[in-house]
Structure formats: C-alpha cells, structure tokens
Amino acid sequence: MTASALEIARAVRAxxxxxxxxxxxHLAAIEAREPEIHAFxxxxxxxxxxxxxxIDRRVEAGEDPGPLAGVPVALKDxxxxxxxxxxxxxxxxxxxxxxxxxxxxxxLADAGAVVIGKTNLDEFAMGSxxxxxxxxxxxxxxxxxxxxxxxxxxxxxxxAAGFAPLALGSDTGGSIRQPAALCGVVGMKPTYGAVSRxxxxxxxxxxxxIGPFAATVAEAAALFxxxxxxxxxxxxxxxxxxxxxxxxxxxxxxxxxxxxxxxxCQAEGIEPDVSARVREAAEALESAGAKVDEVSVPAAVxxxxxxxxxxxxxxxxxxxxxxxxxxxxxxxxxxxxxxYDRTRTAGFGAEVKRRIMLGTYALSAGYxxxxxxxxxxxxxxxxxxxxxxxxxxxxxxxxxxxxxxxPHGSKTxxxxxxxxxxxxxxxxxxxxxxxxxxxxxxxxDGLPVGVxxxxxxxxxxxxxxxxxxxxxxxxxxxxARP
Amino acid sequence: xxEWETIIGLEVHCELATATKLFCGCPNRFGDEPNTNVCxxxxxxxxxxxxxxxxxxxxxxxxxxxxxxxxRRSVFARKNYFYPDxxxxxxxxxxxxxxxxxxxxxxxxxxxxxIERAHIEEDTGKSTHVGGGGRIxxxxxxxxxxxxAGVPLLEIVSAPxxxxxxxxxxxxxxxxxxxxxxxxxxxxMEEGSLRVDANVSVHRPGEPFGTxxxxxxxxxxxxxxxxIEYEARRQIDLIEAGDTVRQETRHWNEDDGRTHTxxxxxxxxxxxxxxxPDLVPLDPGDEWIARxxxxxxxxxxxxxxxxxxxxxxxxxxxxxxxxxxxGLDELALGAIEAGADAGRVLTHIEHNLAIEGAERVxxxxxxxxxxxxxxxxxxxxxxxxxxxxxxxxxxPPAAIAKAKGFEAMGEDAxxxxxxxxxxxxxxxxxxxxxGDEKVRGKLTGFFVGQVMKATKGQADGKxxxxxxxxxxx
Numbered sequence: 012m013t014a015s016a017l018e019i020a021r022a023v024r025a026x027x028x029x030x031x032x033x034x035x036x037h038l039a040a041i042e043a044r045e046p047e048i049h050a051f052x053x054x055x056x057x058x059x060x061x062x063x064x065x066i067d068r069r070v071e072a073g074e075d076p077g078p079l080a081g082v083p084v085a086l087k088d089x090x091x092x093x094x095x096x097x098x099x100x101x102x103x104x105x106x107x108x109x110x111x112x113x114x115x116x117x118x119l120a121d122a123g124a125v126v127i128g129k130t131n132l133d134e135f136a137m138g139s140x141x142x143x144x145x146x147x148x149x150x151x152x153x154x155x156x157x158x159x160x161x162x163x164x165x166x167x168x169x170x171a172a173g174f175a176p177l178a179l180g181s182d183t184g185g186s187i188r189q190p191a192a193l194c195g196v197v198g199m200k201p202t203y204g205a206v207s208r209x210x211x212x213x214x215x216x217x218x219x220x221i222g223p224f225a226a227t228v229a230e231a232a233a234l235f236x237x238x239x240x241x242x243x244x245x246x247x248x249x250x251x252x253x254x255x256x257x258x259x260x261x262x263x264x265x266x267x268x269x270x271x272x273x274x275x276c277q278a279e280g281i282e283p284d285v286s287a288r289v290r291e292a293a294e295a296l297e298s299a300g301a302k303v304d305e306v307s308v309p310a311a312v313x314x315x316x317x318x319x320x321x322x323x324x325x326x327x328x329x330x331x332x333x334x335x336x337x338x339x340x341x342x343x344x345x346x347x348x349x350x351y352d353r354t355r356t357a358g359f360g361a362e363v364k365r366r367i368m369l370g371t372y373a374l375s376a377g378y379x380x381x382x383x384x385x386x387x388x389x390x391x392x393x394x395x396x397x398x399x400x401x402x403x404x405x406x407x408x409x410x411x412x413x414x415x416x417x418p419h420g421s422k423t424x425x426x427x428x429x430x431x432x433x434x435x436x437x438x439x440x441x442x443x444x445x446x447x448x449x450x451x452x453x454x455x456d457g458l459p460v461g462v463x464x465x466x467x468x469x470x471x472x473x474x475x476x477x478x479x480x481x482x483x484x485x486x487x488x489x490x491a492r493p
Numbered sequence: 494x495x496e497w498e499t500i501i502g503l504e505v506h507c508e509l510a511t512a513t514k515l516f517c518g519c520p521n522r523f524g525d526e527p528n529t530n531v532c533x534x535x536x537x538x539x540x541x542x543x544x545x546x547x548x549x550x551x552x553x554x555x556x557x558x559x560x561x562x563x564x565r566r567s568v569f570a571r572k573n574y575f576y577p578d579x580x581x582x583x584x585x586x587x588x589x590x591x592x593x594x595x596x597x598x599x600x601x602x603x604x605x606x607x608i609e610r611a612h613i614e615e616d617t618g619k620s621t622h623v624g625g626g627g628r629i630x631x632x633x634x635x636x637x638x639x640x641x642a643g644v645p646l647l648e649i650v651s652a653p654x655x656x657x658x659x660x661x662x663x664x665x666x667x668x669x670x671x672x673x674x675x676x677x678x679x680x681x682m683e684e685g686s687l688r689v690d691a692n693v694s695v696h697r698p699g700e701p702f703g704t705x706x707x708x709x710x711x712x713x714x715x716x717x718x719x720x721i722e723y724e725a726r727r728q729i730d731l732i733e734a735g736d737t738v739r740q741e742t743r744h745w746n747e748d749d750g751r752t753h754t755x756x757x758x759x760x761x762x763x764x765x766x767x768x769x770p771d772l773v774p775l776d777p778g779d780e781w782i783a784r785x786x787x788x789x790x791x792x793x794x795x796x797x798x799x800x801x802x803x804x805x806x807x808x809x810x811x812x813x814x815x816x817x818x819x820g821l822d823e824l825a826l827g828a829i830e831a832g833a834d835a836g837r838v839l840t841h842i843e844h845n846l847a848i849e850g851a852e853r854v855x856x857x858x859x860x861x862x863x864x865x866x867x868x869x870x871x872x873x874x875x876x877x878x879x880x881x882x883x884x885x886x887x888x889p890p891a892a893i894a895k896a897k898g899f900e901a902m903g904e905d906a907x908x909x910x911x912x913x914x915x916x917x918x919x920x921x922x923x924x925x926x927x928g929d930e931k932v933r934g935k936l937t938g939f940f941v942g943q944v945m946k947a948t949k950g951q952a953d954g955k956x957x958x959x960x961x962x963x964x965x966x
Contacts, residue, residue, distance in 0.1 A: 091540040104539065111533050113540060212539040217770035246544050246772050325770055328571050331582030332537050336637070347635075351575055374573070374765035383767060 016082045016176035016230040020123070023081035026070050030063035030081030030125060037083045037127060041174045049149050050159075050169040052088045052098055054128040059083065062125045069123075077123030079237055084119055085169040085178035088129035089136055090221070091210040092116055099212050100144035101134045103333045103340045103358025113210020114245070115179060115221050115238040122237040127175050130165025134360045135330065136186055136214040138162050139432040142423055143362040150419075151194060153458055157416035160190030160432075163224070167194040170224045177234045178224040183214045184318050185411075185436025187222045188448040192411035192461025195450045197231045197478070198224050200436075202468045203443035204249035206235075207242030213329040215322035216247075218440040228449065228478045232256040235471070249469070256475040264299050264480040267473075270306035270404035272465075275435045278312060280413040280428075284454040289410050292451045292462040295484040296408075296477075306404055310396040313389045314437040319430060320373045320386035321441075326363075327370030333358060365426065390441045397442045401467040406477045409435045411461035415454040435463060444468050447478045452486045499725040500694045500702050501655035505668060506646050507678040508616065508686040509552045515615045515645035516543030516585065523684055527638035535643035537580030542771050545569075549645040553592050553613050554777050554785045556647055556677045559792055560608045562596030566776040567612070569769035574762050578618035578637050586614035586648075588766045592775065598651075598671070599794040600663045601814040607652030616644040647677070653692065653702065658718035665689055665714060670793045670818060682713055689717055693724045695732070703728065704738040708752055710745045720745040724752050796822045804835035812839040819848045827856020833863035845880050853887035854880075862890040874950045875899045902951050904960070907944065910952070911960050914943045926965055937961055 014022070022028035038056055045051060066076045086092065089099045091109035093116075098104045112120075119126065133143040141149040141164025149164040151157040152172040159168040163180025167190035170178050180187040182200035191198025199222045206221045213219060223234035240253045271293050276286055297303040335341035335354035342353035359367070373382035400407060412432055422429045439446035445468070448461035462481060466474035511521050517534035533541040557564045570588035591612035598606045619641050624633030649668065655661050669687060672680040680687040694705035708724055711717045723745075728738045742761075743752040791799075796817045797809040803826050806813065816822045821842050828838045838859065846854070862883070866876040871894060882893045894900075902910075915922045918940075925936045941957045 089540075097539070099539070107539075109533070109538065109540065111538075111540075209542050210540040213771075215770075244544060245542050247770075324767060328573050328583050328765070328767070331573060331575065332539070332580065334575060334577075334582055336577045337536060337580065338538065346630075347577060348575075371765065374767055376763045376765075379765075379767070 014176075015227060016079065016225060017233060019082050019176060020078060020080050020233075023066065023070060023123075024075060028081070030066040030070075031060065033081050034059045034063040034083060034125060034127065037173075037175060040172070041128070044152070044172055045174065047150060047155055048152055048168050048172050049147055050085070050130055050165045050172060050174055051128040052100060052131050052146055052165070053096060055095065055126055058095070059125050059127045066123055066125065077121060077237075078233060079119065079177070080123035082124050082177055083127040083175040084124045084234070085128050085130045085166055085175040086116065086126055087132055087163050087166050087178070087180045089132060089181060089212040089214075090116060090129075090179060091212065092126065092129065095129070097129065097212065098146070099135045100132045100146055101358065101360070101363070102145045103355070104338075105145075105340060107339045109210070111210065114207035114242045116210065118238045118240075119179075124177070124237065128169070130163070130169050130178060130180075132165055133162035134363050135212070135326070136162040136181055136183055137326070137362050137366050139185070139189055139429055140417075140419075140422065141165060141190070142419065143360055145360055148419060151416045153195060154416065156418055157458065158193065158419055160193035160412065160416065162186040162190075163198075164190045166224050167191050167196060167198065170194070170196045170226060176225065177230060179221055179234070179238065180224055181211055181214070181219055181221050182436075182440065183218045183322060184440050185433045187224065188436050188446060188461070188463060189412045189432055191224055192448045192450070192459065192463075193416040195459030195461075196224055196226055197228050197447065197449055197482070198222065199231050199235060199447040199474075200439060200445060201235060201239060202249065202445045202471065204245075204247050205445070205469070205471065206239050207245040207248050209242055209244040213325075215325040216329060217325060218318075218322055220440075228447075228475060228482045229257070229260055231447070232260060232475050251469065254469070254471040256471050259472040259476040260479040262476045264296055264301040264477060267296075267301045267406065267477060267480075268404045269293065269296050269301045269303045269477070270400055270407045271303060272311060272400070272407050272409045273305050273307045274309065274311045275409035275438070278413070278434045280431045280434070281410055282414045282454065285410045285412070285414060285460055288452050288454070288460040289408065289462055292481060292485075293408055296481060299480055299484055301480075304404075306400050306407065308396045308400050308407075308438070310389065310392040311438045312434075314393055314441050315430065315434050317386040317389035317393070317441060318433065318437045319369070320382050321390065323366040323370030324373045324383050325370065327367045327374065330359075330363065330367055362426070393438055394442045397438065397444060397465075398467070405466070405473050406470075407465040409463045409465070411435060411448040411463040415456055415458035415460060439465050442468075445471050445474050447474055449478050449481045450485060451481065496697055497695050497725070497729050498698050499656060499721065500653045500696060500705070501657075501661050501721060502653035502692040503651045503655065503661060503664060504690040504692070505649045505651075505665065506688040507649065507672055507680055509549055509645040509647060510676060510678050511546060511548045511552065511645055513546055513548075514643040515546055515549055515613070516643055519643065521644050522640075523686070525640055527636070527640060530640045531642070535580065536639055537582075543585060545772060545775065546645065549613060550592075550775065550777055551785070552645075552677045553611070553647055554782060555675050555789065556649075556672065557593030557596065557611055558782065558785050558789055559671050559675050559677075560593065560596035560598055560611060560649070562593035562608060562611060564593055564777060564782050566590070566774055567592040568774045569613075569772045570766045571769050573765045576617065577635060578620045578639070578642070580618065580639060580642050584615055584617065585769055585772070587612035592777075598664065598667055600660065600667055601797060601810040602660075602663060603809065604654070604660060606654045606664055609650045609652050611647050611649040614646050614648055616641050616646050618642040653694075658721040661691065661721055662714045662718050665717060666818075667793060674790055674792060685712075688712075691717060691721055691724075693721055693728070694738070695725050695728045703732070704740050706738065706740065706752070707742045708745050709742060709755065712747075716745055716747055719750060720752060723750060727752065793817050800825055803829045804839060806835070812843040815843045819851075821846060821848070821851055824851065824854060824856055824859060828859040828863065831857050831860035833860035834867050837863045837866060841876075841880060845877050846884065850884040853885075854883050855887075858883060858889050865890060865894065869953055869956070870894070871899055872950060872953045874945070899951065902948055902953075904956055907948075907952055907956055908960055910944055910947050911940070911957065914940060914947060918943065925961075933965075
C-alpha cells in the first residue's frame, strides 16, 4: 500500500521523504505486476529517477518544487513528451519522438510531479476497452480476465494497481470516466477548454479534454488544479482563473440540488446492479442533506448517435496527417498515392480505419447535411436540454458505464455494443460540461461500479464538492486498492 | 469573334506582409534555406494547435474595407485533401462564412468589378519534383520545403464582371496597387506572393453564360492575358464546330501558348469542408472595423478621381492613371493647385519624370517650371532638361535655367534665324510655299527642326511654326 499523492507531496516538500525513494517504491510495484497488467507502453524508469533526484536537490537547497513534489504521474501515450516516444498505441507513430512537451506535461514539471511512464490506450483513443491497442490489451487490476475500460485503460489500471498515485488521460466520449469506473478509481473530464489540449494528439478536437485519474477525489482535484488554466497555445482554452476545487471539497452537500437523469438511468443496456448503485448513491446524498429529484433530459439519449458522426468526422480529418511523408511509419511505393495507401493500411488498426471511413462518409458532398449537419443540430439540442436541467439542479447524477468491467474479447466483434458503453458519458462531451466518476460499491460480480456526477460548464467547484461528498458516503472504502 | 463575349472572373491569392505565419510564430519570409522557418504547428505535428495571428486579421479587414466589402463574423473551415506539401493534409481556410463579402473594385477605365469574397487561408509548402518532367507523376523523387506552409493568404474572388484580357490585366494591376497602398501584401507575381487563377467562359450577348474553365499557372500579367485570349478562342472554336465546352481545370503552358486539361469536373475532389474545431469564430467587431476605416489611406480610384477633377478632365485613365500608379499624384495636385497648366503638368509626370528622384521635385517648383514654359521663357526641350536637373539636385527651375543659360529667344531673333534657314534650304521652301496643307504640315517639322538645330534648342517650336505660317499668309 502506497501513500496518497497529497501525502507524498507533503512529505517530500517537508523533507521527510525523498522523491527518489517514492519513485523506487512505484517502480517496484510496476515491476511486480506490470507484466500481468500491461498498463504501460513505456516505463520511464531512468527519466523518473533523474527527475526525482532533481526534486530532492531542490528540497535540499531550500526550494519548494511545487504542490505535486515527487508525485509519480502516469501519462496516457497520446500526450506529447519531448524526445520520448509518443505512440497513441498505433504502429503508424511507432518510433516518433515529439520535439516538444504538451502543455500539461510542462505544468506537471512545474508542479514538481515525476512522469513515470506512458500508458496504453485504444489506438488514437478510439475504443472503450483498451483492446484496440497495437501493442496488446491492458488488463483490469481487479480481475485480469476483464478489460480496464478505455480508451485511457492504461492510466486507469496504473492508478488502480498502485503503479502511480496519479495519471492523466483524455476523454472524448468517456475515455477517462468509463475506465475509471471499471477500475474503481476517480476520473474526471473538465469543462471543454479548462485544460489546454496543446500536445494532446487529437482524436476529435471539439470533444477532447485532458483530465485526472486518482484513487480519491482530493487527489484528482490536486492534479486538475496543477494542469488546468489558460494556455495561449490552444485557441479553445478558457481565459478564466483555475477553479479552486481543492478548497471546495469540504463544503458538503447540504442544500445542494441533485438531479437524477431519468433517460441515462433507463438507457438501453444499463445493468440492474449498476442502476441500483446509482439510486443508492442518490439516497446517500439525500441523507447527507442534498435535495435529490429525478430530472428529464430528453435529448440525452440522442447523444450517442450524434457523437458517432461528429467524432469520426473530426477524426477523419485529424488523422489525415499520418501519411508517411514527414514522421512515423512510411511504407514505400512507386507513387505518392500508393505510398499513402500502403502506409495507412499497414499503420492503422481496424477500429481506426472504421472510424476514418465513417467520418469521411459523414462529411462527403451530398451527405454532410444529413449526417454531420444533423449531428451538430442534435448537439445544440443536448446543450439546450442540459442547460435547462441546470436551471433546476446544481449537479446531475447518472451511471458512468452501463456495466462493470467485461471479459476480454466479449465485445470486440460487435462495434455497436462496444459503442453503447459510452451512452452516459457522451452527453458531457457534446455539451462541453465537466463530469466526474466516483467509485460507489460493487456490482453483482464484485467488480467496481462508478457513479457519474455532471455539472454545468465551469462548475468544477460544485462538481468536486459533490464528488467529495459522494465519496464520503460510498460503501466501499476507496483506499482498498487491489 | 465580335459576336462572342468573353466572361472572366479571377481568383487571386496574395500572401500577407506579416512578420510571422498565420497560426504560429515562425517568420513569414521568402527565400530562406528550406525548412528553417518551421515549428510543430506549421509542420502539422501530432498534438500541435493553430492560434490565429491578430496581424492577419488586421490586414484582412484592411483589404476588405479597401475593396468596400462587408466585414463579417467568420468561421474557419478545413478543406481536406492529401498532398505532400500540405502538412496536415487539410488546409485551414474559410468556406461558407468568409470574413469579407460583397465588395467592389473600380478599374481606371471606369468598369466596376464585383468582389464576391476575400477570405483568410493558409499557404502550403513548396514541392520540387526532381527527375522526369518535373511534375509529381513522373519525378524520381520530390523535395518539400515547408517554409511557406502556414504563410497567411487572402483569396480574393471577383464576380464574373471582366470581359477581356485587358480588363483582367487592369483588374490585377489595380488590385496590386491597392494591396501595396494598404500595406497588405508586397504582391510580387514573380515571387509567387500574388497568384492568379482565371475562370473563363464565352457566350453570345443575350444568352446565358457558357460553361467555364478554370485556368491555373498564370505567373505574370502577360501569361494572364495570353491564356485568356487562347482559352476564349479555344472555347469559341469548340462551340462553332458543334462541340461543347466541358467544365474543367486547365493548366496554362507558357512554352506552347496553350491551356491543357488538368482535371475534369468529375475528377474534382470532394474537400469535405467542415468548421475548424481548433479555432473559435472570428468577429473583429464594429470598433476594429471603424478604426481600420479611419486609418485607410486614399486608394488609387479615389486618387485618380481627385486628380482628374483637379485637372478638369473626365478620363481617369491615361496620364491621370499613370500619375497615380507612380504615386506622383500628390505632386501633380500640388503643382495644379499652385496655378500651373494641368495638361503640361500631367505630360511632364507621364513622360519626363521617373518615380526615382521625383520626391526631390517640389510641387511649387514644378508649377514654376510649367509657368515658365507656357509663358515662353523656356522651350519644351529646355523645360525637359531643367526638370531632369530638378530631379537630380532639387534646385528651383529658375536657378537651373539661368545656370544653363536657357532663355527662350525672342520672336525677332527667331525671325532672323528662320530667314537664314530658308535661305539655306531653297528647294524645301519652294515646296512649302507651293504645297497643300499636308505638305506644309510635313515641312513645318523640317523647318522647326532646322531652327532648333541652329539655336541649340533655345527656340520655342510653337513660335517658329507661327512665323512660318505668317510668311505664307
């Protein structure tokens, strides 16, 4: 059992613990269980040791290395790291070393955190199980026969397995929250624009957000505070001060208006044990003083359809640049056109190809209005319906994932069933609102269940306030790591 | 050919004269070592994001207002197609919501040409195909220079309001003058910072417009004119032979003087435009636009009108247009205001003044020169010489004329010289006296020339002509 990120940072800053020792402890945990879990594409043992030594020297010199001093952090392998391979779990980027750090990576360094490795994901973040990785699947630390969820399955598993107290992932349609739920940890998607996307390899630009994983809400809040804030390199970055979420954690929920979203609790494929935990969570919050009621958000159920047009459409354009000309894989051929074909055929996996084709079709002349155009109108409806719900409620509640962690291979043959995993998480991506998943008991199979809390845009303080309250009343002790 | 009318619309791409590129901080500079002005953003590396350069917006608004466009809230869009010199394999452009719409440009001839739109987009890199015919299809390999990738462009699309190669050339010249006057672009066709595509169709007046072809690779005004004339002729020949014009993109070949099929409409790419999610909508707002309006310099068309009005002429073409295009209209206006004869002022500016050194000529001095000339103190030839000296030294004309010993000869002295010339050329004089108006006209030139020669240019040609006429009644 390792200490929490907050305890590590406190002890390192106080000179009570050495960051180097913290790194060694975590490297030992990785060594013990990583072969079974495969959370990482790359463990940065040497780099982490050096970074930790530098932190220790700064502490010795009387400096403060920052609020996350000496805390190991795992990075999803679609976040650019200068000089260090960034693969997106795709053959097409194998061997590519970005010449720059993502903004969040710079901010982690500024906060004194230590990057310990790059975590596995569904190729280009397209998937809900981390089975669509060119480098093999990640396993769920609670039950290695099960998936960790996805696409940030590596980051979720790394935190759940104690490889790192904190991890960053990206969430386009639930890619942080769903694996966090399946791995029994906290995962949060910020308001669109709250965290800079500079250096996040794009999947669907209008939906992508980087966010934290941690064992507890307080740790997730600390990581969010460290990486959030305006970045002039991202034109969609919000020029607002970072919300003081850490200070909101102890506010409790007395008087807080909590809406249980009817459509998301009754959506197709929601397992009864998951529904039961969500209702229990609502009751527990009510007991803690919140005002809980059901709320209808009619457009929410159309989110899935709109998402699977908008996200592939943007992806088809974002992924065009992997053409073999400038970086990554190139399969030579007599003509430029054939070189493109061969490179992309060899470099992309089946799910990525499927989405590129879907998106290309959705944007084609003659189909644009029927598909992409209509999906954007649905997105506007969802935004409107959620805004209406937030007039009556401070936060909304729903399942995170329809089910607990499922067995490897059980959904890979049927993409549509796999896509249904995202039904509850997608609306917040489409609306741009923040959302968090908090572990709340287990399902009939004994595996973790996550409850999702959503808040209006820039409502991170209320979101973390409610999440901390829910965590406090959750039946399963969150310290019980597998 | 007279029964046919040629319909031309032009798409002009111009590179903006900004210090840095459209979406990153790399220098926007022509002629540097290949691939030295590049960064993750303009190379389209994974994870990089575009951030709009405010100076581009400033210049786009400036050109928009100079072209009398409505400046609107606009949205960037991605134009998707694969090409090795385009790093992201899509171009960030503007599509259904461009920044500038519905403007116009007045040609010196008085023709008003509609401007449909002038939108912001990024330039591509530059490919060099090595081996084969220098085209991508048969090259052994290709080199790509990304220095130009991400350089800001304005694409200015005219309405199909041009009717001839001359119109097209005049339009590009005028647009170039506006780009220069506003500081928006250095507009050098030879360096590719101004590039023109022409949409050409033909029809019989009264009938609907014909099918158009888009002509590419027009690298000079000369190519533009030649290509339009060739293409119009080609289309007319097709129709007159009972054939039809197919809508296609054609490539102008400077060497054989023809256009050749590049791709047909059926082969045209589907660019799958959609709003650029990495950028927010652009809305400069009324305040920005008002400031640009207030700072806009006088444009060539206004300046031509002002000069023509001052000179009391209707025609804004000819010497008026020349004066404006050389930036000498302020000088002309000053001289005319100082009381000089407008016709002589414009003649001097058109024929006797180069742009270089003209700044040393003060309007008052030019006015004095013209007054001396009109008053008979200087001959036309002497005036030209004095003006050249004014350009060189900036001295006033009276001082120069005195130093050079220029004094127009009086009528009496000239009469004496003319007598000598007549005596020395009896045959010509006999023909002059006995000749009709035509013959006399020709020989007037001869006698004036002889007098000029004898007086070393100090004679006033007009006075000599009058003397000649008076001798024969």
